Amino acid sequence: xxxxxxxxxxxxxxxxxxxxxxxxxxxxQEQNKKLADMRYEGxxxxxxxxNKSIIDKIWNFFSxxxxxxxxxxVLLIAAALGTILPQKQYVPATTxxxxxxxxxxxxxxxxxxxxxxxxxxxxxxxxxxxxxxMLAISLIIASLDRFVPLYKSLKNQRxxxxxxxxRKQRILAExxxxxxxxxxxxxxxxxxxxxxxxxxxxxxxxxxxxSRWGPxxxxxxxxxxxxxxxxxxxxGFYVDETLWIREGETRAIPDAPGYVLESKGFTLETYTxxxxxxxxxxxxxxxxxxxKNYQTDVVLYKIPEGALPGDTxxxxxxEEHAIRVNxxxxxxxxxxxxxxxQQDELKTMSxxxxxxxxxxxxxxxxxxxxxxxxxxxxxxxxxVELLGYYPDFSGFENGEPQTATPLPKNPGFLxxxxxxxxxxGETSFITIQNTVEPxxxxxxxxxxQGVETRDASGLTVRKDRTLPILGLGGLIFMIGVAQGMYFxxxxxxxxxQADGSILLxxxxxxxxxxxxxDLDQVTDHASLPAYRDQQEDMEAQEKREGEQLT
Amino acid sequence: xxxxxxxxxxLYVAFIAYxxxxxxxxxxxxxxxxxxxxxxxxxxxxxxxxxxxGFLAQLGYFxxxxxxxxxxxxxxxxxFTTAFGMTLVGGFIILYALYKTAVLGMIVLPIAxxxxxxxxxxxxxxxxxxxxxxxxxxxxxxxxVVIAEGILAISAAAGLIYLLKVVDQxxxxxxxxxxxxxxxxxxxxxxxxxxxxxxxxxxxxxxxxYVNKDEQPSEITYNMPAIFGMNEFEPMTDGAFTPLVxxxxxxxxxxxxxxxWSVMVGTVLYALIRLIFRKRISAMLQPFTKNVxxxxxxxxxxxxxxIGFPIFSLGALIFAMIWAQIAWSRFWGWxxxxxxxxxxxxxxxAYLHLRLGRGWAGEKSAWLAVIGFVIIMxxxxxxxxxxxxxxxxx
Numbered sequence: 001x002x003x004x005x006x007x008x009x010x011x012x013x014x015x016x017x018x019x020x021x022x023x024x025x026x027x028x029q030e031q032n033k034k035l036a037d038m039r040y041e042g043x044x045x046x047x048x049x050x051n052k053s054i055i056d057k058i059w060n061f062f063s064x065x066x067x068x069x070x071x072x073x074v075l076l077i078a079a080a081l082g083t084i085l086p087q088k089q090y091v092p093a094t095t096x097x098x099x100x101x102x103x104x105x106x107x108x109x110x111x112x113x114x115x116x117x118x119x120x121x122x123x124x125x126x127x128x129x130x131x132x133x134m135l136a137i138s139l140i141i142a143s144l145d146r147f148v149p150l151y152k153s154l155k156n157q158r159x160x161x162x163x164x165x166x167r168k169q170r171i172l173a174e175x176x177x178x179x180x181x182x183x184x185x186x187x188x189x190x191x192x193x194x195x196x197x198x199x200x201x202x203x204x205x206x207x208x209x210x211s212r213w214g215p216x217x218x219x220x221x222x223x224x225x226x227x228x229x230x231x232x233x234x235x236g237f238y239v240d241e242t243l244w245i246r247e248g249e250t251r252a253i254p255d256a257p258g259y260v261l262e263s264k265g266f267t268l269e270t271y272t273x274x275x276x277x278x279x280x281x282x283x284x285x286x287x288x289x290x291x292k293n294y295q296t297d298v299v300l301y302k303i304p305e306g307a308l309p310g311d312t313x314x315x316x317x318x319e320e321h322a323i324r325v326n327x328x329x330x331x332x333x334x335x336x337x338x339x340x341x342q343q344d345e346l347k348t349m350s351x352x353x354x355x356x357x358x359x360x361x362x363x364x365x366x367x368x369x370x371x372x373x374x375x376x377x378x379x380x381x382x383x384v385e386l387l388g389y390y391p392d393f394s395g396f397e398n399g400e401p402q403t404a405t406p407l408p409k410n411p412g413f414l415x416x417x418x419x420x421x422x423x424x425g426e427t428s429f430i431t432i433q434n435t436v437e438p439x440x441x442x443x444x445x446x447x448x449q450g451v452e453t454r455d456a457s458g459l460t461v462r463k464d465r466t467l468p469i470l471g472l473g474g475l476i477f478m479i480g481v482a483q484g485m486y487f488x489x490x491x492x493x494x495x496x497q498a499d500g501s502i503l504l505x506x507x508x509x510x511x512x513x514x515x516x517x518d519l520d521q522v523t524d525h526a527s528l529p530a531y532r533d534q535q536e537d538m539e540a541q542e543k544r545e546g547e548q549l550t
Numbered sequence: 551x552x553x554x555x556x557x558x559x560x561l562y563v564a565f566i567a568y569x570x571x572x573x574x575x576x577x578x579x580x581x582x583x584x585x586x587x588x589x590x591x592x593x594x595x596x597x598x599x600x601x602x603x604g605f606l607a608q609l610g611y612f613x614x615x616x617x618x619x620x621x622x623x624x625x626x627x628x629x630f631t632t633a634f635g636m637t638l639v640g641g642f643i644i645l646y647a648l649y650k651t652a653v654l655g656m657i658v659l660p661i662a663x664x665x666x667x668x669x670x671x672x673x674x675x676x677x678x679x680x681x682x683x684x685x686x687x688x689x690x691x692x693x694x695v696v697i698a699e700g701i702l703a704i705s706a707a708a709g710l711i712y713l714l715k716v717v718d719q720x721x722x723x724x725x726x727x728x729x730x731x732x733x734x735x736x737x738x739x740x741x742x743x744x745x746x747x748x749x750x751x752x753x754x755x756x757x758x759x760y761v762n763k764d765e766q767p768s769e770i771t772y773n774m775p776a777i778f779g780m781n782e783f784e785p786m787t788d789g790a791f792t793p794l795v796x797x798x799x800x801x802x803x804x805x806x807x808x809x810x811w812s813v814m815v816g817t818v819l820y821a822l823i824r825l826i827f828r829k830r831i832s833a834m835l836q837p838f839t840k841n842v843x844x845x846x847x848x849x850x851x852x853x854x855x856x857i858g859f860p861i862f863s864l865g866a867l868i869f870a871m872i873w874a875q876i877a878w879s880r881f882w883g884w885x886x887x888x889x890x891x892x893x894x895x896x897x898x899x900a901y902l903h904l905r906l907g908r909g910w911a912g913e914k915s916a917w918l919a920v921i922g923f924v925i926i927m928x929x930x931x932x933x934x935x936x937x938x939x940x941x942x943x944x
Contacts, residue, residue, distance in 0.1 A: 065907035069900050076896040083886040083933070090885075106763055106800055123884045240880075271678045279554070279618060283677035290678050325681035326877050337879040460879040470881070474868045478860065485856045 008162065015049030018042025021158050023165025035534060036168035038507055043149035063145035068138045075131050082122035085114050094405075136226045139219045147216045154209060159199035161493055163503060169493075171506030171515065175529025182496050184526035189492065192518055202495040212509060214484015221477030228469035239334070239463035244407065245296075246345065246370070247454040253461055256334050258305070260315055264297040266341055266455035294338050295324045296457035300331060323459065333463055340458025346408045350449035351430075353378055353417060356442070362419055364449060369408035380420055384446070388414035393431050401429065407456075417444045490515050492522070502529055554676065557614035560607045561632065565666055567604025568639065568659045571597045575655035579838050587841065594652040598643070601655060605643060608636045619676045622689035624696060626677060627934060631669030633693075634930070635662040637700025645704060645850060653842055654850070658707045664736060667743040687873035694865025698858050699926050702898070705854035706923030709916035712847040714832055715839035716913055726832070732920065733831035734820055741816020742808070749774045756790035758783045763799040770804050774811050778803035805935060848912055851919045852905065859898045866891040890929035897925055 004012040010021035017030050018041065025031045025042075036042065047063040050056040061067055085107055093102045103111035103120060118125050166172070186196050186203055194205035232238040241254040243261070250262040269292040273281040284290055301315040321329045329336040346369050353362040363378035369391065376384040393412030394404040401412055410432060418425040426442035428435055435445060490508045497503070508515040512533070519531055551559075574597035581589030612633065615623040623629040642658040645651065679688070710732070717725045756772045760780035770780055772790075779793030780803045797803040820831075827834055870891065871881035882888060901918045904910040910918070 065903055069903050069907075072896050072900045072903070076893050076900070079889050079896070080893050082884065083889050087884055089883070108798070108800075277678065279676050280678040282675040283673070286673060286675070291680055292678065294681050326685040326687075328876065328879070335879070339879065462879050464875075467875070467881075470871075474871075478864060478868070481860045481863065485860065 013044045015044030015046075016042065017044075018165065019162070020153060020156065023161040025164065025168070033168065034538065035170055036165065038169075038509075040146055040150050041153040043153045045145050045149055047145045059141060059145070062134075062138045062141035065142065068135075068142055071131065071135050071138055075135060078122065078128055078131060081119060085111060085120070087123065088120045091120070132226065136223060139223055143216045143219045147213075150212065154212065157204065157206075159197050159204040159493075160202045160495065161505075163495075166493055166495070166503055166505035169505035169507050170512070170533060170535045171504075171519065171531055172534055173502065173504040173523075173529045173531035175502060177496055177500055177502035177529070178527060179500070181502055181526050181528065182494060185494055185522055185528065188522045188525040192521065194490075194492070201497070202493065205492045205494075207490045208487045209489050211483055211487035212489050214480050214482075214487070216480070217483055218477045218480025221473050221475070221480055223473075224476060225470055225473030228466040228473055231466045231469065232464070237465045239461060241461040242339075243336075243459045243461050244342075244456055245298075245459060246347070246456045249370075250301075253334070253336075255461060255463070256332075258303050259318075259331075259334070260301040260303060261336070261459075262299040262301065263457060264299065264320075266343075266457045267293065267295040267297070268341065268343065269293040269295075293324060294341060295322055296338055296341075296459065297322050298329065298336070300329075323457075328462075333465065335462045337460040337462060338457065339460045342407065342456040342458070344453040345456045346411065347452040347454045349411065349451050351384075351446040352449055353382060353384060353419070354445055354447045355421070356445050361447075362444070365446075367411075367413070369411055382417075382419040385416040385418070385425075386413060387416055387427070388412075390414075413446075415446065417442070417446070419444055488514065490518065492519070494528075504528060504531065506531070553614055554618045557611050557618060558674070560611035560614065561666075564604040564608035564611060564636075565663065567600050567607060568663050568666075571600040571604060572656065572659040572663065574600060575652050575659065576838065578652045579656055579841070582841050590652045590841070591650075594646075594650065594655075597652065597655060598646055601639065601646075601659065602643060605636070605639050608632075608639070612636065615676075621679055621683075622693065624692040625679060625683055625688065627672040628669050628674040630692065630696065631672070631930065632666055633696045634699055634703075635666040635669065637697050638662045638665065638703050639700075640697075641701045641704045641854070642707075645854075649846060649850065651846065651850070653711055653838060654704075654707060656838060657711055658704065661703070661707065661736070664739050664743070668739055671743060671746040682877050685873070685876065687869065687876065691865060691869040691873050694861060694869055698862035698865050699930075701854050701858035702862060702926060703923055705851045705858065705919040708847045708850035708854065709919030711839055711842055712844060712851065712913065712916040713920070714835050715842045715844060715847075716916075717832065719830060719833040719836055726830075729832045730830050733835075734816075737820045737823070737831070738813060738816035741814070741819055742812035744819070745774065745811045745815045746808075755787065757786040758790075758793075759786060760784070761799065765799075772804055772807060774807055776803070776807050777810050778806045780804065844912070848915060851915055852911070855898060855901060855919065855922075859902065862898070863895060867895055886933050887929065890925070890933050894922070894925050894929060897922055 003014060004016055004019075004026050006012060006019035006022060006024055006026060008019060008022040008024065010019055012020050012026065016026055018024070018036060019026055020043070023036075023042075025033070025036070030036070030042070045063075047060045051060060085103070088099050091099055091102050093099045099120065100115050103115040105111075107114065114120060122128055182198075182201075182203060186198065186205075189196050189203075189205040192207070194207045196203055196205045198204075239255045243251065243254055245251050245261060245263040247263055247265045250260060253259045253261050271277050271280055271284055271290045271292050273284040277284075280290070297320070299320050300318040302318050303315045307314055318331065323329045323336055323338045325338050328338075348366050348368050350364055350366045352364050354360065355362075362380065362382040365376040365378065365384055367373075367376075367386070372386055372389050374386050376386070378384065388401060390401045390403040390412035391408040391410075392403045392405040393410050394402050396402065401414065403412075412429065412431040414427070414429050416425045416427050422443055426437075426444055427439045428437050428442055428445065430436075430446055433448075488508050488511045491506065493505045495503045506515055506519055516531075516533070522528060523531065574593055578590045578593030578597055581593065583589075612623060615629070619625075624633050638658060639662050642654060642662075645654060713725070713729050717723070717729050719726060750773065754773055754775065756776060758770050758772065758776070758780060760768055760770060761782045762768045763781075768780075769786070775791035776783075776793040777795070778801075779796045781797065781799040783793060783796065783803075785792060793803070793807075797806065823831060870888070874883065874888075875881040897918075901910075901915070901922065904918070905915055
């Protein structure tokens with residue numbers, strides 16, 4: 001396409017509507033308009049100029065407000081769809097098969113369809129992430145399409161504009177003026193915090209141009225935010241682990257190399273409704289118990305650099321800390337959160353190896369349910385061998401015992417018992433209150449003696465290096481919104497002709513009321529001709545014509 | 551009288567003040583002669599004075615309750631919804647100071663009354679905070695949100711007035727139907743309040759045992775005659791009304807019964823109104839809007855959103871994310887309440903783009919503002935009561 005050469009001699013890029021230099025309308029459509037379209041200063045926007053190549057078409061698609069709003073609406077509806085039934089992370093099932101079964105069992109055919117459509121994990125689906133990606137592209141392209149030409153245009157403004165440009169502005173004043181009118185207007189406008197520049201017989205007064213950047217600034221904030229979210233997929237930026245730690249236990253913190261945590265104990269407090277809390281009595285009576293505090297007291301250790309993995313002999317204490325809900329324990333970019341607990345978790349189980357008939361005992365053994373041994377040697381060379389251990393026994397699958405979780409909630413033991421009486425050994429499968437003898441009747445059994453319990457804390461280990469980026473994005477978004485919404489860009493162009501007559505035009509991107517209030521003051525001070533609001537005049541005329549018709 | 555009693559009495563005072571002010575505003579607007587505002591100016595002053603007295607009383611309730619409980623009184627359905635009514639009235643008072651719009655009071659105050667009445671149907675005793683709520687972020691996040699929602703609701707009220715004036719009541723149209731549907735849903739809320747109050751005053755209680763969705767035996771108390779029974783229910787109270795239909799385990803038949811009674815009573819109320827006045831409610835309200843300046847209503851609609859939207863973004867998304875990071879270890883977890891805050895944000899973002907980018911002002915803007923309020927109410931009512939998530943503390 002060719003450059004557009006204006007009557008004033010200025011070369012404009014193709015697609016320009018109002019001459020960049022003098023403001024003359026450059027096409028017939030614009031010439032016939034009563035008021036100039038000042039939204040983007042009549043600049044050449046790429047999307048309005050080219051529509052040939054694929055790239056043009058894609059650019060034009062994403063730069064459209066209509067498309068942007070369309071994406072927002074689709075995203076909004078999609079997000080809402082995901083709340084009809086709970087998302088899979090809020091469902092009490094872990095394996096894919098169990099999750100699928102859960103939706104069918106609990107929600108019937110609706111649940112089956114919901115799961116089949118993938119709505120149980122909607123926010124991680126490709127199409128949903130794709131939609132968010134489209135929104136991001138639209139934010140970038142729509143902003144660039146408008147910002148670049150607008151910025152250039154406002155940066156290179158000329159003071160003197162062609163009268164056809166001025167007469168197409170909404171606020172217009174024409175009439176005789178005095179010799180010092182321009183000077184007085186300049187005085188008053190400077191007083192009102194306008195930046196005034198003069199050229200020959202004219203002046204341009206401008207205030208609040210930065211508010212024009214508001215929309216682009218808030219879009220930049222959103223893009224930074226989305227970029228931060230994307231960064232979490234990069235290794236090293238984001239850690240999300242669960243650490244179950246029991247009272248008295250010392251464990252390496254997953255994904256936090258060199259750090260070891262010891263739990264001193266877990267505390268659960270509930271409201272008593274007595275003393276200070278008497279005022280809560282009624283509420284507590286209604287709902288039963290109300291939790292007041294979940295707390296794990298921990299000690300953090302650091303293994304010195306260079307130590308072998310698992311070598312905890314030289315570790316140094318870093319800090320003692322109480323982790324509570326809303327008070328995570330932060331160290332070295334990591335944070336530990338109190339998320340879950342298990343009270344009275346089984347710690348050990350004790351058994352006696354007994355002859356079934358005589359009741360004679362060959363000795364006791366205590367199995368540590370977190371770190372069981374494989375061999376327990378008893379009196380007279382009797383041995384109990386632990387062939388299999390199932391901390392949370394959930395039944396048999398193909399004859400094999402299964403465990404649902406690694407937590408010792410319902411321990412099952414497959415043992416081989418060897419005594420001087422039974423040198424070949426006898427096999428037995430033991431769970432709480434139940435013994436199966438898979439290879440025929442045994443002479444010996446493990447008789448249950450007792451358990452020890454303790455509390456366990458479920459902690460979340462988190463590192464999120466994207467948080468500063470997200471925070472920055474949020475901050476820039478808020479600044480941009482305030483900048484664009486609470487400030488406005490006001491301009492006046494004034495020219496005095498050789499015969500002394502004044503031509504004045506005013507423009508603002510919003511709040512015409514405020515602009516007029518400023519102009520009233522300038523008019524008073526510099527005795528400018530009275531101005532009119534051409535848009536209101538047009539509306540009033542349309543209304544009159546409408547009334548005449550009816 | 552203890553401080554707690556003073557607190558609840560102040561709320562009564564506020565309620566009654568709003569009730570009186572509604573009628574004074576209505577009278578002020580109705581008394582205007584075509585094209586004049588003399589009645590509005592004279593009686594508007596009286597009405598706004600009563601409104602301000604009510605607002606101060608409610609502010610007193612809020613502060614004294616804060617003193618009694620020791621935490622910001624926004625921690626359950628009763629407290630939050632009451633505060634929503636308060637910010638709605640507060641927003642109106644500011645706008646009245648700017649624009650002197652009596653007709654806005656005539657619409658905002660009854661909505662605030664309905665909201666506060668709805669709030670009072672929830673347990674209002676002073677309740678302790680669970681560990682997740684024990685932080686200053688409770689006050690920071692929730693108070694910001696409730697202020698934002700109050701301001702956004704004003705835009706819906708302005709939109710509603712706009713629609714009451716422009717929608718032609720004589721011609722059958724989609725607009726006329728949906729406007730009346732809004733009126734009908736407001737009457738349904740009244741139906742809920744009337745029903746709950748009636749059965750509370752008559753002390754209706756019926757206990758049932760049932761089997762819940764995890765196949766565990768449970769108990770439930772109905773405060774209204776049980777139309778719908780829970781899964782495998784067995785009555786425990788002698789002579790209680792026996793449920794007519796048994797529901798599958800995923801449906802909370804107790805809540806369904808409440809909804810059923812509210813809709814029934816609300817519909818009967820609506821039918822009575824139509825029978826007595828022989829007019830749609832929106833047609834009855836239309837004469838009040840004869841002097842309404844449409845441009846001003848459009849301006850109020852837009853202004854409320856450009857003030858409410860940034861506050862909402864700050865409170866319901868940014869502060870919410872900061873707190874979620876501290877309490878739940880992740881700033882975002884697609885919990886239903888979070889999702890609906892995002893939906894609200896996206897909706898108002900769409901409103902602004904349509905208005906600024908495509909010139910959707912006037913009637914289109916008015917409809918969008920009303921839909922925005924529907925989304926806010928959905929997040930408050932349905933998400934808390936039906937879609938149970940992490941936020942269902944009430």
